[in-house]
Amino acid sequence: MTDYHDILVRPLAGDERITEIVLNRPDRKNAYTQRLCDELCDALREFDRSAVTRVVVLTGAGDAFCSGGDVQSQEEIERGEAHPFGHGLVMRDTGHAVVRSLLAVAKPVVAAINGAAVAGGLTFALACDLRIARRGARLGDTSGRLGLLPDEGGAWFFPRAMGLEAALRMSLLGEVYDAADAQRLGLVGEVVPDEEFAEAVRSLAVRLADAAPLSASVVKRLMRGAADMTLDQSLDALGMAVDVVNRSEDVAEGVDAFLHRRPPSFQGR
Structure with missing residues (x-):
């Protein structure tokens, strides 16, 4: 199995049929960079080609799922400024590439939302097939608080998940919801107590792996x-x-x- 820097790839609970991909930048709330996105897209392609693994579980290290793009990364800032259309090109090669890769996977993909999933992190979760969150997780779109756009695909995903007015309210006001409200709004399918989260994720993944x-x-x-x-x-x-x-x-x-x-x-x- 390939060694990566910004993600971890391993069988979930020792079950070779289930690949767990962990976004592994906990000090930055798993905010994505070019390297993380490149590694994630590569891991998803490898998973989809595997004759053994049947399900992928995407989650985050530490207390966050993904906080969106790393706006403090000097390397990302310089890449964006280096070309007249640099910011759009950066998005194409990072957040957009991940969303496309998630949607291209032929096998079931589960977002195990262990903590904050905001802005692009929420979009990554919505690009998965199923979403399960621990009760302490928080989901929403904070991009507008920085004057940014829901540019990882949020403008497409958010209205489809929660309806147009609710999506506009979330993005225009920069709202973030607890897991129960996120489930009510259609952003997540299942919410479980924090202490039951790991077992609930494993159980869901096993059921998917047992399917045809x-x-x-x-x-x-x-x-x-x-x-x-x-x-x-x-x-x-x-x-x-x-x-x-x-x-x-x-x-x-x-x-x-x-x-x-x-x-x-x-x-x-």
Whole structure:
């Protein structure tokens, strides 16, 4: 497994089917830089190519998930000033690259929100498939407090997650919510007590790892693509997908397990 500087990559609780990626800049609340983003994108590509791992859990070291871009990084500031369109190019190669990489992963991705997920950190979480947060976590958009924009994709993700008015209120007022309010607003799917967080994350990841890999990948593609389709287009895409999936060994295994009242053992074939 590749050694990285700003992230940690390891099996979760010793389960080789589950890859845990930890943003590892706790002294900076896991604020991202070019190096962190490059490493994260590389790790996501490696995960997606793996024949062993089925689920990735993205989380943060210390008491934060991710606080967005590192606005104090002198290297990032100089990169942004070095070109007439430098700030846009920096965003393309950092936050935008991570969002695209997360969305491109064919396997399930879980955001385990262990602490603050704000600004670009919230966008990273929303680019994952499922979000689980500990009760002490806080989520919101603080970019406007600095006169910045929700430029990691927040302008696209936030209204889709919580509705336009709620998204505008969050970004225009720089609001940050506790985990319970974030769940009510649609930013996170599950909130658990702090002391139960690690086990709840593990349990969710194991359930996803036990699911049929081929089906999970196709469901992701169909549901994400459906947002830009009419119902007829979605039904046509589903019909073609069914032709492939229903002939798979996993479906035969699932049906046989159901008929014989035993747990299925899916192999992704």
